[in-house]
Amino acid sequence: MTRPSHDTPAGILAGLELVELSAFIAAPLAGLSLAQMGADVIRIDQSGGGLDATRWPLSREGVSLYWQGLNKGKRSVQLDLRREEGQRHARELIRQTGMVVTNRPDTAWLDYESLRQDRKDLIMLAIRGTHDNRGAIDYTIQARTGLPFLTGQATGESPVNQMLPAWDMVCGLLAASGLLAAERRRRETGKGSLIRLSLEDCALWMLSNLGMLAEAEIGEEPRRANGNDVFGAFGCDFGTGDGRRVMVAALSNRQWRALTDATGTAEKARHMARALDADLDTDAGRWQARDGLKLLLAPWFAGRDYAEVAETLDRHRVLWGPYQTIRDLVTSDRACSPENPIFARVDQPGAGEYLTSAIPLDFGGERDPGTRRAPVQGADTASVLAQFCTDAADV
């Protein structure tokens, strides 16, 4: 397989090799991030396909679009990991590449200390459910974080799950950074690393980062569900005269002025501020007065069609976005089309041509088309074994 050179943007990680023994989102996302920056990532699955081989969503032909999405730019190998020979081949790939990421449970043949016998400076990143090695997935952790009670108009009895697997995403992306950090140290000191990372810790870390754990521990009163409002600032949604909805926000005085200028409500807002004892020159004041401010602004939106709303808000550089379905996004939003350099239409195996994204990091120049293409599951088995394993003739 020809890899991009250092001089092409996708070749930023040229020369980096990684074995991935993975399923679902977090571990594959780590490999995807590195593969789309030009690393040679070899994903190994059980012969016949891993647990996520047919994970939804599917194409009409039954091919997993989920699997394809998370494995673009990689090579795909299938081995019988229940037998000694498959394990031996996997270990040989790990030894030669010197780097492995996995979310598989601890087993003897994939144990760091044992793998390190073969390669002293091995870097291994092992993802687990919790720091004390209990089973967990994004959705079970989400329930424990309290976020479903803060979503929508949730009440104590009806938590609302967020549908995006945010913790898997954080875990996979942080794993990619962890692997690069460990490789940097290996280059400096020759030392390998065993890196452990749990999905649950990723969630707790991010709640700490956003100040939400501290707020719950030492804050004045517990945060409540605030519907679609942006917490602690002015941000909410409005309906237009022709039945569309838009999300509008102001996180600075400039943005707030833009919004009141666009809607001609500056003077009314000043009166509302006096009526509600709020200082509209601060986020806190705009949050405090938000229900009053919505009363002023809503008629402006309701009195205009979407096209006029959009044109006026854009002209005044208001921070806003239209609500649209994901189908609208794909079919009619220019950001989600080949006009955006991250996208190209790619013929994916068994699914046909569809819009596919390169990594959004733009290092300058053209994206390498190879980093957008998903492999056929298992299709690289023979060539990878021929490249790495001396006894590959028996496969």
Place this chain on the structure above:
Amino acid sequence: MTRPSHDTPAGILAGLELVELSAFIAAPLAGLSLAQMGADVIRIDQSGGGLDATRWPLSREGVSLYWQGLNKGKRSVQLDLRREEGQRHARELIRQTGMVVTNRPDTAWLDYESLRQDRKDLIMLAIRGTHDNRGAIDYTIQARTGLPFLTGQATGESPVNQMLPAWDMVCGLLAASGLLAAERRRRETGKGSLIRLSLEDCALWMLSNLGMLAEAEIGEEPRRANGNDVFGAFGCDFGTGDGRRVMVAALSNRQWRALTDATGTAEKARHMARALDADLDTDAGRWQARDGLKLLLAPWFAGRDYAEVAETLDRHRVLWGPYQTIRDLVTSDRACSPENPIFARVDQPGAGEYLTSAIPLDFGGERDPGTRRAPVQGADTASVLAQFCTDAADV
């Protein structure tokens, strides 16, 4: 400032230096990730505090817990960036560290080509709203992704925003990887990089990764809001006899057997499968039959108190988690306590002692306590200028 050595886990990025000209979440999160792995990260804000200096949530004393959470382990410098002297000092810090991340708008003094005159191999990562440089924040992009129509029981008229700024999180974490990748290339080739990254592209990339763009483009029928159900598998929430709720999931045959064994519903499930023509040995079949399966399972949960439900599910290794508030999480969940090695109680400036997280990447050994502490805003101005700027005496 004493930095950890290579031999301590937090020193994995020892020797890496980064200047951050940032506000809000994405750019600070990139710096936070590197700082908590031992890089020396210097955040520069406008004198008197940047746009997010008092962003909610706040402590009772009015200190921003949000700012503290996103800036742990960094040094904090304030300069008057509207004046030539402040810009000159910022440029000198960038020149000497050789690496900068920012989400500030393009301006002449912070222009890559201009900065590169001072330092040929500079690495700069610039975050913007969209690839074509339009304003956007997480919430306005979220509306455009279509996710609010897929959350909870949303209908076409009532989109439900996810309250977690997932795109900011993706953007910041991907930025950290991008900086490490560029630094790797610089070590190999001596070349610097200008890296551009947009918040909107991060969202579109992740929708591509999860197969959701492809599903919307070439799938059979549009995805609908599915309440708290895990799409394409068996996962949903149940109420217990004493008024608690739990999230339960099965993403493999083993996990499904664990759930039916724990609840004694294996035989009933087989009858339900026949009644609904579903193959319960597949995710697709369990998804298809989910409403019937819930009818079987709900009475088991409703007939028991939470304590018995928890004990039984754990004993059978069912994948599950309790719904709890974020306050419950902080006060009574052992994972969110100093029993978990990522956490310690830290006395944060002006806010008092609260539970604070190190980075979840565990490279072995103890976490460096310094990576959990937030600086006083601006407190490192004099010492940093004395270290980096020869004319610092005039500050």
